[in-house]
Amino acid sequence: MNGFAIQFLHGLSMTMLAAAISGALGTAVGLAGAASKLSAYRIPMWLAEIYTTVIRGVPELLVILLIYFGGTAAITFMIGRYVEISALSAGVIALTVIFGAYSTEIFRGAILSIPHGQREAASSIGLKSWQIWLLVILPQMVRVALPAFCNLWISLLKDTALISVVGLTDIMRVAFVGAGSMRAPLTFYLAASALYLLLTSLSLLAFRMLEQHFVVPGQLR
Numbered sequence: 001m002n003g004f005a006i007q008f009l010h011g012l013s014m015t016m017l018a019a020a021i022s023g024a025l026g027t028a029v030g031l032a033g034a035a036s037k038l039s040a041y042r043i044p045m046w047l048a049e050i051y052t053t054v055i056r057g058v059p060e061l062l063v064i065l066l067i068y069f070g071g072t073a074a075i076t077f078m079i080g081r082y083v084e085i086s087a088l089s090a091g092v093i094a095l096t097v098i099f100g101a102y103s104t105e106i107f108r109g110a111i112l113s114i115p116h117g118q119r120e121a122a123s124s125i126g127l128k129s130w131q132i133w134l135l136v137i138l139p140q141m142v143r144v145a146l147p148a149f150c151n152l153w154i155s156l157l158k159d160t161a162l163i164s165v166v167g168l169t170d171i172m173r174v175a176f177v178g179a180g181s182m183r184a185p186l187t188f189y190l191a192a193s194a195l196y197l198l199l200t201s202l203s204l205l206a207f208r209m210l211e212q213h214f215v216v217p218g219q220l221r
Helices: 002-037 042-056 060-079 087-112 116-124 129-166 171-182 185-214
Strands: none
Touching: 002 042, 002 087, 002 129, 002 171, 002 185, 042 087, 060 087, 060 129, 087 129, 116 129, 129 171, 129 185, 171 185
């Protein structure tokens, strides 16, 4: 059992790594997607609309499998020999795509909630477009989007368990292997549940502190 304790710690680190990278990249994708959806140009607006519609309409597990096997097939075709994409890479890419699609809608809604007059006022005093986004829109968008973004982050943490199906040694994979080899499924799955609960509880605490800093009292849940 001591050996599995070490493996659980390794699985915990892999889960946190996959979630952190996917969350950071997915946030960038979400900001770009929201800007594209609100763009005056039709092509980026349509591309962002297709992206969010397709990804939000497909199960997360299917996205992971498609990227894992599709990525392997694409690399094999380009190189001319079989190369298997790593489980971590496939999982991070898939979760980034998923997180980005949902965060796009969160950011878009938050941006739309900002009165248009504030942009006009910022423009009238000589601020450039990038300065308006950085100094006027983004700070207010964070305040509005933070509660929904917290829920999306919690979902991302739990969705990392899906990467275990392609071989990533995360919390869920360690629990699955331990449950089979030690013939103690309840013990191992309860241990996995405790680790996920720890991660989500710490995340909720961190986001609650951020909400108290950014969100006005009337908006706190």
